Amino acid sequence: MEAQGPPQLALPDLAARRSRLLGDSSRRGVVLSTASTVVVLAVLLAVFLLAPGSAQVRHTFLNPADMWKAFVGDPKAGYYSVGEALWLNIRMFVVAEVLILIVGLVVAVIRQSTGPVLLPLRVVTTIYVDVARGVPLILIIFALGYGLPALQLTVISDQSAAVYGVAALVLSYSAYVSEVYRAGISGVHRSQVAAARSLGLSQSSSMRYVILPQAIRNIIPPLLNDFISLQKDTALVGLLGSIEANKAAELFSDTVFNYSSYVVAAILFLILTIPLARFTDHLIRRDQARRLAGAGQ
Amino acid sequence: MTEHKTDRTSSADALRIQGLRKSFGAQEVLGGIDLSVAQHEVICLIGASGSGKSTLLRCVNLLERIDAGSVWLDGQLITARGVDENLVRRHVGIVFQSFNLFPHMTVERNVTLAPMKVLGLSREEAAARAAELLGRFGLAEKRADYPDRLSGGQQQRVAIVRALAMRPRLMLLDEVTSALDPELVADVLDVIRELAMRGMTMLIATHEMGFAREVASRVCFLADGQIAEQAPPAQLFSEPSDERTRRFLRRITDAGRL
Incomplete structure (x- = not known):
């Protein structure tokens, strides 16, 4: 156990080099990548929500009530279930x-x-x-x-x-x-x-x-x-x-x-x-x- | 060319090659090879890389189409038009430098495939034949393994067994130890030695001069697409008559390979 000395530091750490190539999986890497993802998503969401026509688009494309209606369908009203x-x-x-x-x-x-x-x-x-x-x-x-x-x-x-x-x-x-x-x-x-x-x-x-x-x-x-x-x-x-x-x-x-x-x-x-x-x-x-x-x- | 001495004269020979020529594009690799191999004879082909040893073996197996000349197998002209090459290949086994085992099949399946699909043996018959051969060459416990789990030497021995499972009348060995680590060569040579002892007719392209000297009935030195010299090993290695043979053997000796 005391072998964790200087010789090992002197050697090129192949495992670390490989993990850098494959994407850093250390805790610091995870924190960084999570943070950057959150920031990017937040910016995109802000642009979407603050756009002049945002409310209009959300109503026409993302209306939960209409989404449900489309999913289950209503043949009598003239449309069919998208799910079916x-x-x-x-x-x-x-x-x-x-x-x-x-x-x-x-x-x-x-x-x-x-x-x-x-x-x-x-x-x-x-x-x-x-x-x-x-x-x-x-x-x-x-x-x-x-x-x-x-x-x-x-x-x-x-x-x-x-x-x-x-x-x-x-x-x-x-x-x-x-x-x-x-x-x-x-x-x-x-x-x-x-x-x-x-x-x-x-x-x-x-x-x-x-x-x-x-x-x-x-x-x-x-x-x-x-x-x-x-x-x-x-x-x-x-x-x-x-x-x-x-x-x-x-x-x-x-x-x-x-x-x-x-x-x-x-x-x-x-x-x-x-x-x-x-x-x-x-x-x-x-x-x-x-x-x-x-x-x- | 003109006379067809198919029956009487050549029936004693396991293999007879006459005037065989083969070119790849403008490059002539074999420029008129004449060679007779008697039953149970072991012929070693030696010569520099590119001297046409491999091509000659591939021509005998009909893997290459020859440009001119004739090849008889047990007195039968196999280079004639209309000869079923698959039928010829049942009787001529070839083993390659790079093993060429089928990587998606177990050792046993590698060995039983051709006997089942070509000779029509049942699975049990083919498996029995495989078990007998694998056992004889110390591979019994590798039966269910895939080739990538085997050492190079084991793979090459399986490749030899795969060819033997067809019960060929003639075996062609194409530098079968050249791709092996030195410590694995001996096992494969032992297998060939045993085949020779049991009387298998063989045509062996090799760089193992010591082995050729020991096992060959006759050694052929190929140079410039021709058999420059052929003689029993003792004679060819100690008193070569052709200048090219002398030069080749000197280089080999200098490299410490003889």
Whole structure:
């Protein structure tokens, strides 16, 4: 215990240096960061409260009574519950996520293939990815939502707006997600392919058992990031008339002439996305820790 | 090239290479290799880095497409058009300098994957085969570990076991000790020594001259993309006939590696 002498002071304190890099967690650091946060928030709040139109804005956007009314809804008065409408968003993105994971993987594997037989498919998927990423999502939603019913086909033209909306989301997001998959696949070292093929595994077996499992592990954080974005973008389907959270908020504001419903919708979306965002960050940190540990060996 | 002496003459050879050429872009790495390996023979390939040892092994495993020449495995021309490379690779095991174990699989799964998916063995059969081999090379208790929990030497031994689990007729070893810490080299060399004793036909690219001298039936010195000299180890190491071999061995001796 008496070893806490001068020699240790003379040595560079690596732990302290690291904690400085990562953010000082000493008590003084906590006090300082808390104080600065409080000051910043107080200044922002003061600006908001002292602005000339503050009372007006608070009444139109943050009225607790209207927020509650928008949350529970009143169909007889001509508006629906924003909370209930959110259920449609949830269903849409769950279905879309599953489909996107499948379509994106198929597209990525086709684009990554080398066989001459698959060349036509490679061309088609390449064009698809370019187009689907290049056209704004809102236009894809309009194209499917108004175009497919107008074709007057059986089944295809008789779906609800939500179905067209999900189709548009899948079309757009699968292109992005296929690129994420592709990055993951090419991130697996070539020597892994050589090892798999040298054992007599076919190209598809190598992909399935050796490459994809490693690729997918690496791309979970960017995939989740895309899904956070997807959760919000389900709100765009309201443009086709589906009563999802954002559309319900719009109906409320049209009826009651108060925008607090939009704040309710925003809060509900945050409640959905923040846990996923935290989870993604957690995975990224864990991944970094694993990489650091690996590099140290 | 013109005559196809596939059956009689070469059936005695485990491996026969004729006129093999391989270039990467403008750089010719192998400029006409001729080599015959008899059954149960252990051939060590020596030579400076970049002399084409690894490329030669990768060509035999069909991991590289050759530009010219022919390779026969047990009398069968494997470089012909239309040959199923996956079928060839079942019979030719290769072990790499950098192990290349599958990091997301346990040791056992690394070893059983190919026997199950390529040879169609059941999980039990493959596991039994893996257990037998892992036990033989002192890795029995590592069965359920992931590769990153193993030392370099253990990983390389698992990689050898993974290749052996396919019961290959020919093993290609590509500088399998070069990435190991010196104290771990001996364990891996012991494994190879045992394989040689059991009669495994092997083509070994190596920098371990002492080992080559001890285990090889024949040593081939590669220089400028060709086999400059080949002879039994005693002869090649003590009275090399080619000037390039002499220079190479002198440098090795000066570095204290022989």
